[in-house]
Amino acid sequence: MTGALSGIRILDLSRVLAGPYCSMILGDLGAEVIKVEAPGGSDETRNWGPPFQEGVSAYYLSANRNKESITLDLRHAEDRHAFLKLVEESDVVLHNFKTGTMEKLGLGYDELRLVNPGIVYCGITGFGETGPLKDLPGYDFILQGMSGLMQITGTPESGPQKVGVAIVDILTGLYACIGIQAALLERGASGEGQKLDLSLYDCAVSSLVNIGSNYLMTGKEPVRRGNTHAQIAPYQTFRTKDSQVILAVGTNTQFDVLCQLIGWDPPASFATNAGRVAHRETLTSMLELYLHERTTAEWVEAMRTAGIPCGPIHTFEELTRDPQLEHRNMWISGEHPVAGPIRMIGSPLKLSRTPVTYRLIPPEPGQHQTKWIKRSE
Structure with a gap:
């Protein structure tokens, strides 16, 4: 069975959530994803917990299936050379370093397109690669506050509240998926790759939709309404009697x-x-x-x-016992080489002819080093 993105190779240098979430979705769709970390493993979520299972972080497991792992120190010429050899045979480079970091390493888009003119290069930063805030790092919590999301979440009594998950990271990961696939589709006609400049701040503001539109029309600050809708009732x-x-x-x-x-x-x-x-x-x-x-x-x-x-309003226990989600295969299982049996949230993408597949458990750092580095020499 062939995935929708089978034949697409992605070099994923990103860490934490927005980038890894994007590359996991692309991996679920059949793309070949190579997770590139510094020696020892530089994705911070490997150490974020508890909970851990046999030392493996639940956070890391949530966004890193369907990937193979190599480790490279891109500050060293030999490892940069190995990376560039992989770029020659890849379709996408994804990173979420601070603005200018890849350029300092000699691995910016202008350098990589000389190696591979068809490369799609996606950079995720906190505020984008242009503008007065371009050099600041991006953190989901801070951007929920700056973007207006916290201002409209909660009640008048509670004050501004963040969303219960890192929603800005998730939204940015989804936008990155859209942008990458659009660039790949366009490349089929032009033969050329291009650069995507994605900002967590921009993506957060885009999610304001009707509430943002209301303000642009009226100039009136929105009111935090808790669980009520601003424009519809009831x-x-x-x-109720019990909840x-x-x-x-x-x-x-x-x-x-x-x-x-x-x-x-x-x-x-x-x-x-x-x-x-x-x-x-x-x-x-x-x-x-x-x-x-x-x-x-x-x-x-x-x-x-x-x-x-x-x-x-489901508890998580009720959620994981919901027959509808069981029917939709939204809970999947696998065997991790260190953690043992694990459960993960499945993909919501249901394609009729090229369904998503779960081929690889989230890898350990450098687990596939021999395969890819030998191939690139």
Whole structure:
């Protein structure tokens, strides 16, 4: 079975999350990914924990399957030469060093395209390779704050809150995947590679979508609304008899069906979404009086049957036991040479003719050194 990106070779010099997440996705799609680290292993996530399993970090395992590993000290001429030999036979170079680092090593895009004119070169930095902040390092947490994401996350009482995962890194990894594949597609027509300059800051700001658009239209600072929607009601969490349920009522018809289900005859002022948003606090209080009478599971079953968008808030135990995710192969297993049996989150990409494959367990530093360095000499 051939992957969609079979035949594409990627040299991945990135560490931590945005770059490794990108290259793992490309690897899942069939690309051949060579993870290039400094001797001993320079990806910081190898040491980030707990938890560890037999000394292997769960964080590292989350973003490094379908890769082979070599170690090179790119400050040394012999190792730079070995790397350049690999560039000759590769399609993509991915890194997330600070602006100017690759150029100082003599491995910037201008140097690499002389070796391989078709190379697609993707650099991920905190703020991009141009502009007044170009030399600053990038950290997801800081960029969540700077980008406005934290300003709109949380409640008025909680103050700004970060998202529970490193969402800026994840978004940047996804944008890197899009950009790399677009450049490879264009190369098929032109025969030439190109450079991608990706900024965590830019990617974070791009995720503001409608909230950002609201500000650009009105000039009004957005309000932190916790689990409520800025422009739709009822579109939030509600307390039930035993926990909470999420309602996502986006149309007047859905609202009418909800009221019939719970046995409530609402006032005329709630007939439209604009009216419901204007009277959000009253609406919320009234709905919770009814929803508190039954459990979340009971409401979810009844609402789904009636066609009302809703859902529970899963614990991780509930999540990993969800039959839907089991059916979709979102939990996968493998045998790591050091950690032993491991479980990982599967890929959400479901291609009908060239499905993703899980060929390689996240590698140990230099695990494939002999294969690739001998080949490059």
